Amino acid sequence: MAKYVGAIDQGTSSTRFMLFDRDGAVVAQAQAEHTQIYPKAGWVEHDPLEIWDKTREVIDKALGGAIRPGELSAIGITNQRETTIVWDRTTGMPLHNAIVWNDTRTDEIARAVAARFRKGKDHLRAQTGLPIVPYFSATKLVWLLENVPGLRDAAEAGTALFGTVDTWLIWNLTGRTAHVTDVSNASRTLLMNVHSLQWEAKLLETFGVPAIMLPTIVPSSSASIGLCDGAAVPGLAGVHIAGILGDQQAATFGQVCFSPGQAKATYGTGAFIMMNTGERAVASTNGLLTTVGWQLGAGAKPVYCLEGGVAYAGSLVQWARDNLKMIQNAAQTESICRSVEDNGGVYVVPAFAGLFAPYWRSDARGVICGLTAFNTVAHVVRACVEASAYQVKDILDAMACDSHVRLHALRCDGGMTVNAFLMQFQADMLDVAVTVPAIAETTALGAAFAAGLAVGFYPDQATLTRQWVKAREWVPHMPRAQREFLASRWCMAIDRSLDWHQSPPAGRAESERLELVRSGSSSKALEWSGRPSAAAWAVRILAVVSIAAAGFISGRRLR
Numbered sequence: 035m036a037k038y039v040g041a042i043d044q045g046t047s048s049t050r051f052m053l054f055d056r057d058g059a060v061v062a063q064a065q066a067e068h069t070q071i072y073p074k075a076g077w078v079e080h081d082p083l084e085i086w087d088k089t090r091e092v093i094d095k096a097l098g099g100a101i102r103p104g105e106l107s108a109i110g111i112t113n114q115r116e117t118t119i120v121w122d123r124t125t126g127m128p129l130h131n132a133i134v135w136n137d138t139r140t141d142e143i144a145r146a147v148a149a150r151f152r153k154g155k156d157h158l159r160a161q162t163g164l165p166i167v168p169y170f171s172a173t174k175l176v177w178l179l180e181n182v183p184g185l186r187d188a189a190e191a192g193t194a195l196f197g198t199v200d201t202w203l204i205w206n207l208t209g210r211t212a213h214v215t216d217v218s219n220a221s222r223t224l225l226m227n228v229h230s231l232q233w234e235a236k237l238l239e240t241f242g243v244p245a246i247m248l249p250t251i252v253p254s255s256s257a258s259i260g261l262c263d264g265a266a267v268p269g270l271a272g273v274h275i276a277g278i279l280g281d282q283q284a285a286t287f288g289q290v291c292f293s294p295g296q297a298k299a300t301y302g303t304g305a306f307i308m309m310n311t312g313e314r315a316v317a318s319t320n321g322l323l324t325t326v327g328w329q330l331g332a333g334a335k336p337v338y339c340l341e342g343g344v345a346y347a348g349s350l351v352q353w354a355r356d357n358l359k360m361i362q363n364a365a366q367t368e369s370i371c372r373s374v375e376d377n378g379g380v381y382v383v384p385a386f387a388g389l390f391a392p393y394w395r396s397d398a399r400g401v402i403c404g405l406t407a408f409n410t411v412a413h414v415v416r417a418c419v420e421a422s423a424y425q426v427k428d429i430l431d432a433m434a435c436d437s438h439v440r441l442h443a444l445r446c447d448g449g450m451t452v453n454a455f456l457m458q459f460q461a462d463m464l465d466v467a468v469t470v471p472a473i474a475e476t477t478a479l480g481a482a483f484a485a486g487l488a489v490g491f492y493p494d495q496a497t498l499t500r501q502w503v504k505a506r507e508w509v510p511h512m513p514r515a516q517r518e519f520l521a522s523r524w525c526m527a528i529d530r531s532l533d534w535h536q537s538p539p540a541g542r543a544e545s546e547r548l549e550l551v552r553s554g555s556s557s558k559a560l561e562w563s564g565r566p567s568a569a570a571w572a573v574r575i576l577a578v579v580s581i582a583a584a585g586f587i588s589g590r591r592l593r
């Protein structure tokens with residue numbers, strides 16, 4: 035009799051395998067880190083074979099005699115998204131290292147495509163829900179097709195395959211038989227139409243990607259995704275792979291944000307915020323992404339989400355530890371933050387690789403501003419921690435504008451949520467309660483839920499919702515005037531990070547923008563480029579705060 039459901043959680047820095055019981059409690063787990071490869075500034079790679087080895091290692095370790103045959107009902111897979119892998123269909127060998135989601139080498143490719151398709155940009159955005167930036171898989175795949183000798187010919191001949199990490203793992207788990215990805219991962223490639231849930235021929239032509247190298251798109255939850263091959267992982271012989279979700283979608287699912295308007299924030303290396311918008315794909319006009327949350331079964335209507343992510347959250351704390359040596363460990367930051375009355379006027383904008391949502395400014399670079407002779411290391415450390423809360427607030431303000439929903443509570447998870455100072459500050463800056471669940475492993479749990487629902491291990495979503503238990507809650511205390519003051523200073527700090535990294539002009543569009551910047555009209559240049567400036571954001575944030583206070587949008591639901 036099946037007692038457990040398993041989940042592989044393949045993340046940016048490590049891989050986990052977890053076993054959950056019917057109550058969603060963790061009964062066994064193992065974790066292993068893998069190497070981060072930095073061949074050049076801005077380039078980030080992983081070795082796909084190492085990822086596969088680590089996956090087998092953690093499965094073996096976690097299973098390690100813990101269960102008897104037949105007790106594992108199915109497994110789900112959740113993964114770092116967008117990371118791009120190409121391999122040989124016959125040998126199964128990777129043809130290059132994986133290009134990781136936060137790799138910025140394809141900035142020029144993205145600019146060139148965007149410039150070429152300036153007129154069709156809005157159409158492309160409407161089809162994919164995404165802007166043309168290096169983050170997503172398409173430009174990474176273009177780079178591989180252009181730079182790996184022989185790859186284009188092999189791809190056109192059907193001997194080279196493309197996949198995100200879910201695809202790579204399933205290919206290997208199934209003994210190299212299933213070449214699939216799910217709708218949530220495919221929606222992060224810039225190649226899938228989020229309405230038809232199919233690869234979009236026009237987009238493949240735009241990027242020059244041969245359709246034959248792409249995986250089949252399947253639902254996120256289905257009993258027939260694939261069967262594990264005992265020769266690949268003996269402990270999983272004959273077990274069904276019944277769930278696939280990109281990791282942020284999985285965390286949203288694991289936080290049981292099943293109703294439109296519910297949102298979660300994950301504070302890990304980066305921070306990712308997702309709001310369920312139901313069956314409606316809300317088109318963002320405020321720098322957010324429209325993404326597929328999940329599709330529970332073939333033919334089922336997909337659930338869409340609005341998403342905003344930032345590249346540096348917990349990794350800013352790591353930077354303060356490793357590069358600036360201001361702290362010895364991340365846990366210390368909480369007492370350091372509390373050792374000073376406030377931030378002493380200091381703001382840190384971690385735009386180390388530009389700014390992601392909602393600004394999408396690859397020309398931004400990190401700044402520490404507001405320094406005076408009064409400041410100490412404690413103020414700078416506090417500013418590093420507070421930066422995560424400000425970034426999350428920027429995204430949630432954009433979500434309020436796009437969705438017209440007033441959030442009643444934010445469900446939080448990820449490594450940084452152990453920092454109670456940060457959680458309180460987040461509640462204060464949002465003026466909304468923030469909660470963390472009793473089962474903190476929401477990402478793996480979401481994948482386990484998707485798999486368990488498909489095979490009947492979990493009866494339905496209503497049961498999962500009843501199982502969700504709040505472990506802790508922080509309610510806002512900060513006076514409104516103070517909140518607005520801090521938010522406005524953060525906007526000024528964001529403004530100071532912009533227009534720092536100048537790429538060589540790429541065609542007329544870019545040189546026009548540079549001309550505007552040179553002539554001092556930088557805010558005009560921002561508007562012209564179609565992205566909201568920080569000043570425009572300040573106005574929007576104040577608008578959201580005032581509207582919320584007046585209660586005009588309170589209780590409104592997504593239509």
Ligand SMILES: Nc1ncnc2c1ncn2[C@@H]1O[C@H](COP(=O)(O)OP(=O)(O)O)[C@@H](O)[C@H]1O
Nearest residue numbers: 047302303348349351352364365448449450453
């Ligand atoms: N007490 C803390 N205060 C602030 N940041 C923390 C704390 N503990 C861990 N972190 C940060 O959280 C991150 C790890 O979170 P985790 O969810 O494991 O990340 P990921 O899944 O992206 O690898 C690290 O970047 C670390 O700096």
Ligand SMILES: O=P(O)(O)OC[C@H](O)CO
Nearest residue numbers: 045046114115135281303
């Ligand atoms: O592996 P994580 O938790 O850093 O998440 C990475 C995201 O999926 C990138 O979009």
